Amino acid sequence: MATLVLTTVGTMIGGPIGGAVGAVFGSLIDTKLLAPKGRQGARLSQLAVQTSSYGSAIPRLFGTLRVAGTVIWATDLREAQHRSGGGKGAPKTTSYSYSASFAVALSGRPIRGVKRIWADGKLLRGEAGDWKSQTGYRLHTGGEDQPVDPLIASAEGVSHTPAYRGMAYAVFEDFQLADYGNHIPSLTFEVEADAGPVSLGMIAHTLSDGDAGGAVQATLGGFAAAGDSIRGVLQDLAEAVPLVIADDGERLILSDGEAEALAIGGLVGGEERPRIERRAAGTLPDEIALGYFEPARDYQAGLQRARRAGPGRRAEGIDIAAALDASAAKALAEARLARDWAERTTAEVSLSWRALALRPGEAVTLPGRGERWRIVETTLEAMRLRLSLVASMPASGLLPPASAGRPVADADLVHGATQLVPFELPSVEDALPAGPRLWIAAAGTSPGWRRAELMVSLDGGTSWQAIGATAAPAVTGSATSVLTAGQAALRDDASRLDVTLLHDGMELVGRQDIARAAEANLALVGDELIQFAQAVRIRPGQWRLRGLLRGRRGTEWAMAGHQPGERFVLIDRPALTSWDPPASALGAMLRVQAAGVGDAVPAIAELGLRGAAIEPPAPVHLRARRRADGGVGIVWTRRSRAGWTWIDGDDVALGETAERYRLTVSAPGGRGRSVELAAPAFDYDAAAQTADGIASGAVLSFVIRQQGSLGVLSAPATTIVN
Structure with a gap:
């Protein structure tokens, strides 16, 4: 049974890619390493898309790789209400925010740590370990002494919560979903399972x-192994990487096929x-089109092609769930194509029984021919050893130039x-x-x-x-020059304003x-609103503004001082947050956090509320005249806070419930009076002046x-x- 099974496997693994598994392996290798025929290894798409299906395979990770993982536990969404508004004449507004807690399995073997994390393709956690959105986070690296996660235990009960020892997983607690459309985003993780590249032998x-290994020169930046046995893993690797598998009677020996060939002419x-x-x-x-993961593009899927000149275009695609740089992937594709064409030539030769020491996977040369041949199968019959051979070619060792593509x-x-x-x-x-x-304008000291x-x-x-x-980050900073007093009627092309923004x-x-x-x-x-026509960057983070309109929307009173x-603050309303305090807060000191x-620690600022919006x-156009x-x-002309875009030439709407004015008249010595008026005019006759002691x-002064x-x-x- 071992001969038949292992001969078949040897053909599958050794065919076009240089590997061979002999027909005389022992039963230990047959049953432990190469059976049963289960799932194939991890596909690129499986590692890139997060799943939560029961029974999903958890890959065993090596090196550094980006994987989506499998959601193994989650709570229902948690809803929080925020009420704002409710000032005089305005209804209260209720907004909702959502959060979730969940756990994601990353690797079926222990890991060293997690570096960057992406959510819906956007960075959630940076290289420095900083978070871009609010969440609690714990990483369980998969050690044999791994404790039960406290959050899962509190929700499910300690007795119903496994520790998942031997499996690495991440727990997110109260993950804020506002940045992701109030749904749990698809996460991908840059997982470091082992330090540095890993060899195929390891x-x-x-x-x-320990039942397989060898001194294989080829290394991978990262690799995801999946399947029920080593069979699928070896198939995945051998599809793309030059790999020869031989049996020394006790264990599988992996090599790159570069050993010296044995001359068998005398046999x-x-x-x-x-x-x-x-x-x-x-x-x-x-x-040959080789799919892989490209570290230079944040471990996203890459593709490198090798082509052979000819009139046709018979393409074959292969995937390897491994991290490779572009040149290494290109070299594997080129080598795979060259091996396919070299191994189109096969041979059969009959030897003396004295050649029984020859095993599948070994390299030989034939009498009168200079090629290297690799033994695919051996058959002993009537004291003659029949060898099935395939032409072999050594790897070039050269890395052809290749581009990873635009990041x-x-x-x-x-x-x-x-x-x-x-x-x-x-x-x-x-x-x-x-x-x-x-x-409220808010931004950060960093972009x-x-x-x-x-x-x-x-x-x-x-x-x-x-x-x-x-809201979105606002454009804020401080003035580094001082605006001189101006006037609001004409554009000012002589003055300038230099400002320093929070960051470049x-x-x-x-x-x-x-x-x-x-x-x-x-x-x-x-406190003055301006408009500017020209903005010139004079140095990193510093700008010079010219072509100014001053005292906009009634703020001409702030042009001095x-x-x-x-x-x-650039008044870009989508980048500003508004909140309506109660009318009772007028005149109070507000604190914003x-x-x-x-x-x-939270940022805190204070503001005395004067009611500028109302x-x-x-x-x-005050016009005063002393009569004989x-x-x-x-008399004067009223203005309206509703009239900034009034363009029909008629009188602007009042914008208030009633027209009212407070007029104060005074003379030297402090004499005078204050009056409430309902029209834009006042007559201060001589009798009234005498009564006021003027x-x-x-x-x-009015x-x-x-x-x-x-x-x-x-x-x-x-x-x-006067």
Whole structure:
């Protein structure tokens, strides 16, 4: 039985790739190493796609390889609610976030560790061990003393939780799913099972518990072995790697077929000549396509081809679940194609019984011929030993030039600490806010920053309220030059503003249509909103802005008093988070806290809430005239926080529940009065001035503020009457 089975296996493994398993192996090798005929080895696609099917094979990993693994345990999704809004006239908004806990089997033998991890193709854990999304994580490396995982035990019970000794697996606890569409992403892991490349002999020795091995020169950067026996593993390896398998009577010996050939001329009977046959060229491939894993492309699947000149195109594809560089993979494809064509020639020769020491897998030379031949099968009959041979050729040892292809790797950027900028803005949306609105810009000190969880406190930090997550990274920094006082009527092409952004990964882009687009290149500098037409990078992380429109959306009051180092925020609404505090918080000091995966401690910033979103813009076009009777008449033009894009030429909508103004008039010595008005005009006659103790003809100062719906006053508009 051993002869028949092992002859067949020898043909399968040794055929076109240089390996041979003899017909005289012992029963130990027959039953322990090469039977039963089970599953084939791991396919590339199986290692790249995560599974959770019962009975899925767990590959045994060697070297370093990227694998998806198999989900072996998971909880239901955990839902968390976040309520925000609810200010006067605005409904509360409820948002939901989800997390999950699960375990993923990685290797059927112990490993050293896990390096990078990808989720849906994007980096989840970087080379430095930094996380790009929030999750708890534990790695069990598969040792024989491996403990039970505490999370799984708490959910399933200690008595129902295996320790999975001998199997490496990773546990994720409260994995936040917001970055992945609220579903558990497909994960892949860069697993380091052994340090450095591994030899084929070491792989065979480990998998066979010492019953196979050898001094094979070929090494692999990583390899995934799968199947019920070593049979499938050897088949996978021998399909691609030059490999000769021989039997020394006790164990399988692997070699690369480079041993010196034995001349058997003296053993050939004189009455018999070797019988030589050659297969037709049309039965052989003239192209070999080798699939493998490419380390230079983050261990993604690669393909290298070897072609032979000819009119046809008979292609054969093979896969090896191994990590190889492009040149090594190309060399294997070339060698496989060359061996296929060399081994088209076979021979049979009859020898004396004295040649019984010859075993399948050994190399020989025939009398009168210079080729090397490899013994595929031996048969003893009537005291004659018949050898079945196949022509063999030594490996060239050369690595042909090859390209791994263009990398499509997700940049491995450290998340960095969160930088937090809370601020208020005049109305920048079509629908007017009914209450105060807080805007939050957040980014990181590194381009790898993604997001952070936000909380606010209205009582000085005694209690905190979750308000969800930050938006996309905002473009923020600080001004390194000081804006001079200006005016809001014309474009300023003389002034410039230099800003330093958080890191060099942030960019500013010029736009010449800023006068026509109210939000084009809108930026907050201190408390002033500007627009800029030109942005020039003057050095890494530093930009110079020119072509400025000043005091946008009613912030002309902030054009004076700029300071070096004040905040700079690009107003790009998709990159900003908004939250509506209650109206009762007006005038209070708010604390905002952000915690991202790169923050050892949360980032905290404070802001005094003045209600800029519901603050009307200051009145304009004040016109005051002293009459001959000593009275003073003053009129002005109202503005509206709803009128920034008003283009039909008619009067802009009021934007408030009622039109109201607060006017204060004063004279030297502190005399004067304050009045509430419902129209943009006031007459201060001589009698009223006398009643207020103001001398006839005294210099008068008028200060006018429009009053918003919640009593918030605009910035002052002033004029003096001599």
